[in-house]
Amino acid sequence: MDIELWKRISGFVDLGTYPELPCSNCNGLTLKLEKESIQIRAISEKSLLKSSRKFRSEKEMRRVKLEESQEVLKEKDGFWLPMLGALATALSDYNDPINGDTFLFNCFLICSHCGESTVASGVLLEPNNGLDKKVTKAKQIKIDHFSPTIPIFPLSINIPKALAEELLDAFKHFHFDPPSSASKLRRAIENFCLDMQVEGSNLNRMIQNLAKTRPEEASYLEPLKLVGNEGTHKSDVTELDLLYAFQMFQFVLELYDRNARFDELKDVYDKLAERYGKDKLQLEHKQAVPEALNN
Structure with a gap:
């Protein structure tokens, strides 16, 4: 999971440097914004x-x-320095795209x-035009x-x-409503616990x-539950909080792949054990499972 990529697009990004994203179909980092498809209102x-x-x-x-x-x-002394500083600050604020013209837009991204x-x-x-009308400023x-939703990790x-x-x-709510995203993450954690067949009246x-x-x-x-609680009951959840939470949950979910690999290697284990003497092995070959699954 590339945290820096998702941090970069969690705020406003220059249109000309918008990064390629993971494709929801093939998972390649090959989804590119098609500028000619942009429509604005x-x-x-x-x-x-x-x-x-x-x-x-x-x-x-x-x-x-x-x-x-x-x-x-x-707080600065004198007359000219504060005045020049105030003019520079005002010009910078005027040229900031956040204070320019505002539009809704839609577009397509295509996987190469x-x-x-x-x-x-x-x-x-779209930023305001500066003194030099020939200079085109970046939108x-x-x-x-995104539709379909782009997975933040595969x-x-x-x-x-x-x-x-x-x-x-x-993942879908991450881009426009972080607290709701955190609440959805909490529900995903509940699903994980249910799938592990552990008992409990609450998460x-x-x-x-x-x-x-x-x-x-x-x-x-446990800490991911706290992030989910914050998103469910309050609103102080940031995009960065969520990215760290997703990164940790990705590690937890790797358990499913490890379990699948265990099953895939069982025949290989049996073949080697039979060939070189199963009676010589001292350790029991079994997969660790929750106690509930053994009852």
């Missing part, structure tokens, strides 16, 4: 502030930084390997929706269907019971 800043969590947070962050810069300039398409939609920002975009065919579906929902008890047979996996799930 103007939207008022007021409407966008209501509808876009990312636009709203970016505007607030810029406002705070601008006020801090202005306070620093006020398998040829499958993905449709995307989100927000496009910025933030994609909020989902193995060995993962149960119900669990994979919840996780895909978490915390299920994880504690899982620790008796799968201590390593349980130790990772």
Whole structure:
């Protein structure tokens, strides 16, 4: 899982440098934005502030930084230096794409390997023209929706269907509603515990019971449960919080592939044991399973 890739597109990105993403069909890092497919429609800043969590947070962050810069300039001595500083700050703020024209957009992304398409939609920002009208400034975009959903990490065919579906929902909401994504992640964790057939009247008890047979996996799930709780009951979950959580859950889910490999190698084990003397082996060859599966 490439955390830096997903961090990069969690905010506004220059249209000309939008990175290639994993293809939901072939999993190759070969999904490229098709610029000629872009369609835009103007939207008022007021409407966008209501509808876009990312636009709203970016505007607030810029406002705070601008006020801090202005306070620093006020503390400087003299006349010309503060004035020039104020002019530079005002020009920089004017040229910031976040303060330019706002649009809704949609487009296609095409996989250069398998040829499958993905449709995307989100927000496009077009910066104000500066003093030099000949200079074209870069537009910025933030994609909020991908269809089909792009997996933030590859989902193995060995993962149960119900669990994979919840996780895909978490990936989908990551781009426009991190708290909802965290809540979906919590449901995926519940599905994992249910699949491990551990008992418990709530998720915390299920994880504690899982620790008796799968201590390593349980130790990772416990902090992930807290992230899920925050997303379910509050709203202080960031994209970076989620990326770290996804990275940890990816490790937990590797259990399914390890189990599948165990089954695949059973015949190989039996052949070697029979050839070189099964009676000489001192260790029992069996797969570790939760106690509930043995009852």
